[in-house]
Amino acid sequence: MDSYQETIFKLKRFWAKQGCVIQEPYDVEVGAGTMCPETFLRVLGPKPYKVAYVQPSRRPADGRYGENPNRLYKHAQLQVILKPAPANVMDLYLESLEAIGIKLDQHDLKFEEDNWESPTLGAWGIGWQVMLDGLEITQFTYFQQCGGVDLDLAPAELTYGLERLVAFLQDRKSVYDIEWVEGVSYRDVRFLDEQQFSVYNFEKADVGMLWKLLDLHEAEAQRLVNEYNASGTDKSRFPLLAAYDHVLKCSHNFNLLDARGAISVTERVGVIGRVRKLAVGVAAAWCDQERILSGEVAA
């Protein structure tokens, strides 16, 4: 039986062999690996790219104080982007399962329709949830649109839910019982994290401050997008990546406010719209900057 980290190593090694850049997790809070610039921005435009990384994904509302065996405030995703999707992408995916020790002729595998959509990011794709003996282990998506932009090359995104997958491989009923490395359990590593952040997110986070942070990050992201659009020269080194970090901060603060029950129904739609506007603004600017950098248009 492989440990949690050994399984991760194997998956990374597998995708490295397919020519993927192996990135490290992004260092800003995100709700899903899709939101990292390595996915959100890199899927835009005509440049091929292949990348894989583990991304801890924070969903404040999913926290259960470390008491529920299958639910986590912060879970880890292995995110793979293949842009463009090769014709044998499904076969590659199946090989990756074999690579972590799943003998596919002894297991039942089904691809069930599951299209993905993120209103906050102006993004959607078409795909499946992959079911292994009745357990959803991967989300498989062909991206069609991101930041409101139709994608030139429809990339394939594979998102493995790592805790679930390893709990399956290690035959554990609770993710907390997963062996992270010999002698150390998932609980040893992560329990306090789950407990304390559940307390913070549900009980202690200062709502007034969160709103203030949301406003500040929004203003900064918007200022940068406006400045980019207004500037005539020097667009090629303009910090759009920094603008995008502020968008991610907005999204995370929104999720915290939501978990705290601080967002009313009418506000909710409005805030999602505000974040989407920023994401769409950055995506459009990014596409423009890419064209400049590739020498397609003059800076």
Added chain:
Amino acid sequence: MSEATQPFLLELGVEEIPHWMIVPALGEFERLFRETMAQNQLETGAVRVDGTPRRLVLRAEALEIRQADREELVMGPPKAAGEGAAQGFARKNNCAPADLLTEATPKGEYYAIRRKIEGRESREILAGALPGLITKIPWPKAMYWTGRDGVRFIRPIRWIAALLGEQIVEFELAGVKSGANSRGHRRLGADEIVFDHATYEERLEKNGVILSAEKRRKRIQDGIKKLLRGKGLKLIPDAALLEDIVYLTEFPTPIFGSFREEFLELPQEVLSTVMRHHQRYFTLQREDGSMAPHFIAVMNLKADRKGYVQKGNERVLEARFNDARFFWQSDLKRKLAERVADLAHVTFQAKLGSYLEKTERVKARARAIAASLGHPAEAVERAAELAKADLTTDMVKELTELQGVMGGLYAREQGEPEAVWRAIYEHYLPQSMDDPIPATQEGRILSLADKLDTLESCFSVGMAPTGSKDPFALRRAAQGAVKLLVEGKMRLPLEGLAGELREFLLERARYYFKEIRGLAYDEINAVLAAQPSDMVDAEARLFALKLVRQTENFEPLAASFKRIRNILKQAAFEGGELNPELLEAGPERELYEEASRVLASVEQHRRSDDYMQSLAIIATLRPAVDRFFDAVLVNAPDEAVRRNRLALLDRLYRQVSSIADFSEIVTSSTTE
């Protein structure tokens, strides 16, 4: 038809197609193929389509290998245009002027030539037509995968086998070249399968693909029977689930699984929803009718030799049941009544605010409905207050299809009276025309109040459905409301509703009476034109009309009423006093007297809503009406007499039409 035919086979290899789209797509595939072949004057012989998640297959038993030769007449200039024009025409068509024909047309004589057109090879026609044909198959949501301007299809096309006889029909689509080989099941078969028309299905089956949906269905059913033999367990049939699985698998094999008895303490609704909807398992009953701690899953695999699949599914189910138990216990810690305030944070619809606001509206409406039906309001109001609170529970967030049902179960556990918890439990019924309506009056009132509120509030912000667009399923809500009103015998006038919504409900009522109750559309038109006071009243009139229509006097009388309506319309008659003094002796006076007698009697029966008697008596007017039209000229020269006759007909028409507008009845003897 030419002698030479060959079998044709087209297999589209596609990444897993959503199961529910396969059957409709096959229908379109076949239709497009037949259409294309007909346009090309090619006979196909029997056509058959089959589908699995990974392939759409079309086979034509005997496709003509080439079109028949035919002749075409090419018209040239008119003869009057002279020699020069004739020579030019001949030159253009590569023939000698001497070969030109003369064709007589209504516009004069024209030069013409007869040209032989050689039939084209089917293989060439197919190669040209198939790419377009395939991409024309309509899908609910298509995608691109070769780039933004690439082909759109439901999922990426990965291989194409196209064989006419033994030859490949060569074409390319989305970068895939058609070939002669098929592929097997992802894990059970080879990547390259060589086959011919006779061995196709057999070769696929050897490679883990059962092509025929019929055979897959049978394999599942037989497999389940075998698994249950001697176990004292009964399958709870689920036809929709069976169809899902048939189209989710290429080689279905059922397996038996179990869960711990202790989970049977959870509500059966929860167990069943988790198993059937979320895990796609069949559920089982013991002989005493109670739920058994077992299930049947269907693999896309031949066998579970090491038992891994069973074990895996059992573990997933146990984790889900554990979650459900956790939700059940933690949800119960907070009473529904305390949760109502939290509904301020649950969106009903962006423009319409929260579920808390909806709750307030539904409560008021339920109270009003109860009052107008003379039903005690207390339990209904309490149920309306709590009805949506389960949207804040973890169980409903996880198993959304249990909304309402969970609220009812939690209310029961928290000691709400039966009338209250049952009303909550049932208040989403009926969700389809096959669903029953709630069993209790409280449930019916709450369900109706909820549906009418959804309709009214959506209509008020301009979200009425248009054409095929109905994102809030308002048609279903309206249909449910009609079903509740009629089958729940709820005598509620529609008058209070806004015009647009009332029309919408009447439209749904027409649909309901016609499609669900099988009544004739003209009878429905006749009754609705008479503006019945409510849906129960409409049903009673329809029932009476249907029976009376079968009597001999009825249809001729209906034809006469159509005539009366036309006469009144043509005369632009706007009403007027009837003066009995002016009536002529004979058929005119007789009609007046007969009508007075009949209408007085009808009046009496109508007081007790006895539509059958009323209509039967009205039908006895026929001889008097017939005699009137035979002998009396309505358009009398004397204006006062004419007006009086119109007044007589008008009175008759209006009074009779207050039950059902007979002139709407379509009769064989109708003359306009």
